[in-house]
Amino acid sequence: MDQNLIRNFSIIAHIDHGKSTLADRLLQISGAVAERDLKEQILDDMDLERERGITIKASAVTLDMVVDGQTYMFNLIDTPGHVDFHYEVDRALAACDGALLVVDATQGVQAQTVANAFAAANNNLEIIPVINKIDLPGATPEDAALEVEHVLGISADNVQFVSAKTGLGVADLIQAIAKCLPPPKGDPAAPLQALIFDSEYNDYRGVICYLRVMNGTIRKGQKVLLMGRQRTHLVTELGKFRPQMAPCPQLAAGETGYLVASIKSLHDVTVGDTVTDAANPATQPLPGYQPPQHMVFCDFYPSSGETYDALREALERLSLNDASFSFIPQHSDALGPGFRCGFLGLLHMDIVQERLERECGVSVVQTAPSVTYEVVLHDGTTKRVESAGDLPDMGTIAELREPIVEVQIITPADAIGSIMQLAEQRRGEFKKQEYLSATRVMLTYEFPFNEILYDFYDKLKSVTRGYGTMDYHVTGYRAGDLVKLDILVNAIPVDALSLICHRSKAEARGRRFLIKLRRQIDRHQFEIALQAAIGSKVIARETIKPFRKNVTAKCYGGDVTRKRKLLEKQKEGKKRMKTIGRVDIPQKAFMTVLEPED
Amino acid sequence: MTTPYSCRALYVHVPFCRTLCGYCDFYSEVLRTEAVGPLVDALLRELDGYAARRTLAFDTIYVGGGTPTVLPPGQLGRLLGGVRAYADAGEQLEFTVEANPATVTDEVAGVLAGAGVNRVSLGAQSFEPAELRVLERRHRPEQVGETVAICQRFGIQRISLDLIFGIPGQTLASWRRSLEAALALRPEHVSTYGLTYEAETPLRRQRDAGVVTPVDPDLEADMYELALDMMPAAGLAHYEVSNFARAGAECRHNLRYWHNEPYVGLGPAAAGFVDEVRYKNVADTAAYVQAIAAGRSPWGEHEQLPPERRARETAMLELRLASGIDRGRFTERYGVDPTRLFAEAVERHGAAGLLSVDADGIRLTRAGFLVADTVIADFL
Numbered sequence: 001m002d003q004n005l006i007r008n009f010s011i012i013a014h015i016d017h018g019k020s021t022l023a024d025r026l027l028q029i030s031g032a033v034a035e036r037d038l039k040e041q042i043l044d045d046m047d048l049e050r051e052r053g054i055t056i057k058a059s060a061v062t063l064d065m066v067v068d069g070q071t072y073m074f075n076l077i078d079t080p081g082h083v084d085f086h087y088e089v090d091r092a093l094a095a096c097d098g099a100l101l102v103v104d105a106t107q108g109v110q111a112q113t114v115a116n117a118f119a120a121a122n123n124n125l126e127i128i129p130v131i132n133k134i135d136l137p138g139a140t141p142e143d144a145a146l147e148v149e150h151v152l153g154i155s156a157d158n159v160q161f162v163s164a165k166t167g168l169g170v171a172d173l174i175q176a177i178a179k180c181l182p183p184p185k186g187d188p189a190a191p192l193q194a195l196i197f198d199s200e201y202n203d204y205r206g207v208i209c210y211l212r213v214m215n216g217t218i219r220k221g222q223k224v225l226l227m228g229r230q231r232t233h234l235v236t237e238l239g240k241f242r243p244q245m246a247p248c249p250q251l252a253a254g255e256t257g258y259l260v261a262s263i264k265s266l267h268d269v270t271v272g273d274t275v276t277d278a279a280n281p282a283t284q285p286l287p288g289y290q291p292p293q294h295m296v297f298c299d300f301y302p303s304s305g306e307t308y309d310a311l312r313e314a315l316e317r318l319s320l321n322d323a324s325f326s327f328i329p330q331h332s333d334a335l336g337p338g339f340r341c342g343f344l345g346l347l348h349m350d351i352v353q354e355r356l357e358r359e360c361g362v363s364v365v366q367t368a369p370s371v372t373y374e375v376v377l378h379d380g381t382t383k384r385v386e387s388a389g390d391l392p393d394m395g396t397i398a399e400l401r402e403p404i405v406e407v408q409i410i411t412p413a414d415a416i417g418s419i420m421q422l423a424e425q426r427r428g429e430f431k432k433q434e435y436l437s438a439t440r441v442m443l444t445y446e447f448p449f450n451e452i453l454y455d456f457y458d459k460l461k462s463v464t465r466g467y468g469t470m471d472y473h474v475t476g477y478r479a480g481d482l483v484k485l486d487i488l489v490n491a492i493p494v495d496a497l498s499l500i501c502h503r504s505k506a507e508a509r510g511r512r513f514l515i516k517l518r519r520q521i522d523r524h525q526f527e528i529a530l531q532a533a534i535g536s537k538v539i540a541r542e543t544i545k546p547f548r549k550n551v552t553a554k555c556y557g558g559d560v561t562r563k564r565k566l567l568e569k570q571k572e573g574k575k576r577m578k579t580i581g582r583v584d585i586p587q588k589a590f591m592t593v594l595e596p597e598d
Numbered sequence: 599m600t601t602p603y604s605c606r607a608l609y610v611h612v613p614f615c616r617t618l619c620g621y622c623d624f625y626s627e628v629l630r631t632e633a634v635g636p637l638v639d640a641l642l643r644e645l646d647g648y649a650a651r652r653t654l655a656f657d658t659i660y661v662g663g664g665t666p667t668v669l670p671p672g673q674l675g676r677l678l679g680g681v682r683a684y685a686d687a688g689e690q691l692e693f694t695v696e697a698n699p700a701t702v703t704d705e706v707a708g709v710l711a712g713a714g715v716n717r718v719s720l721g722a723q724s725f726e727p728a729e730l731r732v733l734e735r736r737h738r739p740e741q742v743g744e745t746v747a748i749c750q751r752f753g754i755q756r757i758s759l760d761l762i763f764g765i766p767g768q769t770l771a772s773w774r775r776s777l778e779a780a781l782a783l784r785p786e787h788v789s790t791y792g793l794t795y796e797a798e799t800p801l802r803r804q805r806d807a808g809v810v811t812p813v814d815p816d817l818e819a820d821m822y823e824l825a826l827d828m829m830p831a832a833g834l835a836h837y838e839v840s841n842f843a844r845a846g847a848e849c850r851h852n853l854r855y856w857h858n859e860p861y862v863g864l865g866p867a868a869a870g871f872v873d874e875v876r877y878k879n880v881a882d883t884a885a886y887v888q889a890i891a892a893g894r895s896p897w898g899e900h901e902q903l904p905p906e907r908r909a910r911e912t913a914m915l916e917l918r919l920a921s922g923i924d925r926g927r928f929t930e931r932y933g934v935d936p937t938r939l940f941a942e943a944v945e946r947h948g949a950a951g952l953l954s955v956d957a958d959g960i961r962l963t964r965a966g967f968l969v970a971d972t973v974i975a976d977f978l
Contacts, residue, residue: 549819553792
């Protein structure tokens with residue numbers, strides 16, 4: 001293949017701006033997919049992705065596209081749209097030479113448009129702005145194009161106006177891809193350097209590596225070396241996604257495809273590693289990726305009727321095709337043995353939990369998510385702590401640091417006041433304000449990550465009547481006046497309910513939390529005291545009065561079986577609760593911390 | 599093959615009402631006159647089936663529902679006469695029919711009395727019009743007394759009144775008024791039931807939707823205690839969790855349930871306990887009638903408990919009675935003294951003042967009655 005006829009590119013966009021629809025349209029026009037097989041959004045192949053309308057794992061597909069009588073090879077590398085998956089976006093972009101930046105003509109530039117555009121620019125990609133959905137009644141394509149130029153500094157000369165849904169303008173876009181995006185550079189005769197930009201697990205073939213060849217040529221049967229891992233493998237299959245796997249004998253510099261080499265586990269492959277020839281290795285690996293940072297942690301415990309072993313097996317199975325979450329055994333005094341799991345973000349956490357239930361049939365009790373804190377001890381050592389229960393004795397702590405995120409918010413200008421108010425409640429620090437147009441503004445803030453973890457996005461959506469969008473990335477750690485808030489049930493501290501929060505908020509938080517907890521715990525025969533405490537100082541208290549009456553004063557006629565079963569059910573329900581002291585706490589109470597703050 | 603004793607009690611379920619009440623989860627449907635004839639045929643045929651295999655000599659018969667008194671008088675008479683035929687001639691028969699106020703006309707009362715019915719259990723529920731509306735009861739408070747008078751005029755002297763507490767909107771004062779109004783009619787027996795939000799009832803859906811607000815549980819406890827105080831003061835002793843009676847006027851039929859004794863149950867959704875087997879008929883009138891007509895068993899489900907669970911079930915039932923678990927009789931039936939079988943629960947709840955134990959029995963104390971479910975669950 002003539003390298004000059006290859007185009008490696010991604011489609012990047014804010015969520016729901018039409019990335020997947022455009023990809024499908026390109027597939028269809030290239031003939032890779034027959035019309036009748038065109039399921040909506042082919043590249044999203046997990047059920048969950050299709051249901052949630054988000055792309056979780058990057059995909060890559062090779063298309064033959066005829067432009068001006070020449071057959072080009074388009075390698076379209078799909079990227080995830082959600083903020084949690086920035087790291088996947090970044091690795092996919094490293095395999096590209098260009099990008100299509102899709103912007104919804106009815107919505108204009110949004111927070112993730114900005115984040116994605118910057119990521120593409122950082123990877124030195126040539127960008128074609130694509131204004132999509134121009135067929136919709138509310139579309140203002142010219143305004144959207146102006147925003148792209150104004151906010152992102154990308155010239156409007158190149159802008160393509162399309163409707164991915166109807167196909168309008170897509171032919172011109174294909175022309176532009178061929179004419180405006182650069183062909184890959186790289187020397188097919190140089191020593192092999194190929195970038196693993198993604199991997200997935202297949203039950204029959206083991207690990208399938210997604211590969212972009214930068215220099216040299218990789219061949220079937222070749223013995224290759226993974227430079228980071230320093231492990232050699234025999235290439236048993238090479239190929240391209242069309243979109244089904246189509247084997248081919250070799251992949252040369254500039255090409256994209258897949259590699260199968262009897263690799264058993266996803267954990268044996270580091271995404272971002274460089275593949276080279278074992279006998280004639282390249283002198284340097286390609287610039288690699290940072291391993292994904294786990295931003296959010298929570299514990300999973302087997303729920304009633306599930307065993308620890310079943311949960312472990314399910315997590316192991318899931319990690320075969322999602323290497324981006326971690327799990328290590330964890331023991332809670334209240335909930336027994338379980339796992340501490342690390343995620344890229346909250347959505348990622350939800351997805352893993354849902355896949356556990358849906359794909360593995362295992363239901364879990366999930367504790368409230370926590371960010372990772374840094375603890376500096378008096379002896380000068382620093383350690384990371386993923387939950388309040390793991391904090392060392394407060395007396396030994398010199399400083400407690402919390403992760404800080406920079407947040408970009410794009411909003412209608414009339415909501416600025418409400419957002420500022422919201423930000424103030426969340427300890428946000430205003431950085432700057434830029435007008436995208438007369439009516440739309442981009443605000444930049446710094447927040448403690450913890451403050452936006454639970455429901456900030458929902459709140460933002462609500463104060464902006466659904467128009468506000470946001471994106472964030474972690475910028476570092478900062479010391480804060482943070483305290484550990486202990487929750488005590490009849491004077492017994494419950495590790496799974498403790499949390500870390502800012503001193504100024506501890507009292508209000510504790511009080512609200514106890515009110516919610518009180519609603520979750522049934523009255524007992526005795527009085528129950530719920531307390532929130534910092535150290536030995538109790539800052540809030542709620543009391544659950546004992547019940548005076550628990551009797552079914554009802555006539556069940558002769559239906560003795562029913563009467564017995566009711567009592568048995570009551571007894572059974574008690575078994576499923578976690579008993580702390582003599583207090584039965586339903587599993588749901590452990591999720592109470594998750595509920596939105598009022 | 600069975601001794602006559604094994605089947606001394608009969609329950610008949612009549613699954614028809616004029617209208618359905620939002621709180622009720624007993625199986626019932628709106629009366630369709632054309633369905634009554636086939637139902638009565640089926641009930642009597644089901645009874646013949648039991649009689650064919652054992653000697654039946656009932657000394658308690660209880661016809662409930664539903665509202666038996668909405669049946670056309672002719673059919674009601676045929677049903678009552680049919681079941682009466684299996685009564686034990688040598689014994690004093692307790693023959694109860696459930697009725698709603700305003701469903702007992704002179705004609706109906708005549709049919710009841712003619713068939714030998716000597717006890718009527720009236721669903722008074724409340725004497726407050728607003729509370730009756732919440733319960734979707736269609737009668738007026740004064741119709742309770744009118745109905746009692748009609749029954750007595752036809753010679754039916756034994757009257758029981760059902761009352762409900764914990765009705766949304768009910769206060770301690772209004773509950774007291776209902777209790778007083780009931781006592782003023784001088785019934786020999788009163789049942790006070792706590793309103794239960796049963797699954798899949800309209801009332802439950804209203805509660806879940808926030809349309810009705812249940813009364814505060816502490817108020818409900820006060821209401822229950824008020825009944826525990828007022829009834830005995832008026833001469834009606836507390837003999838079961840929800841039941842009060844003058845001496846000797848306890849419902850003998852219900853006592854059979856509470857002593858875990860056998861009884862035949864007839865009709866859709868009726869439960870029975872015959873030859874050590876508990877069964878429950880299908881809760882569907884058409885399916886029930888069809889099964890009987892085809893000579894098939896109308897049982898929807900049945901179970902036979904192993905001896906220890908049966909013993910525990912007996913304890914569960916007898917603890918509801920003021921007389922409690924009869925130690926001698928229990929030991930005789932199950933070969934183990936209940937204070938041994940339930941040693942831990944007896945010890946714990948005894949120490950907490952919820953149970954009293956002596957040589958004769960194990961009984962709930964007054965404090966124990968208020969939390970009876972908590973205590974009894976530990977006997978299962």
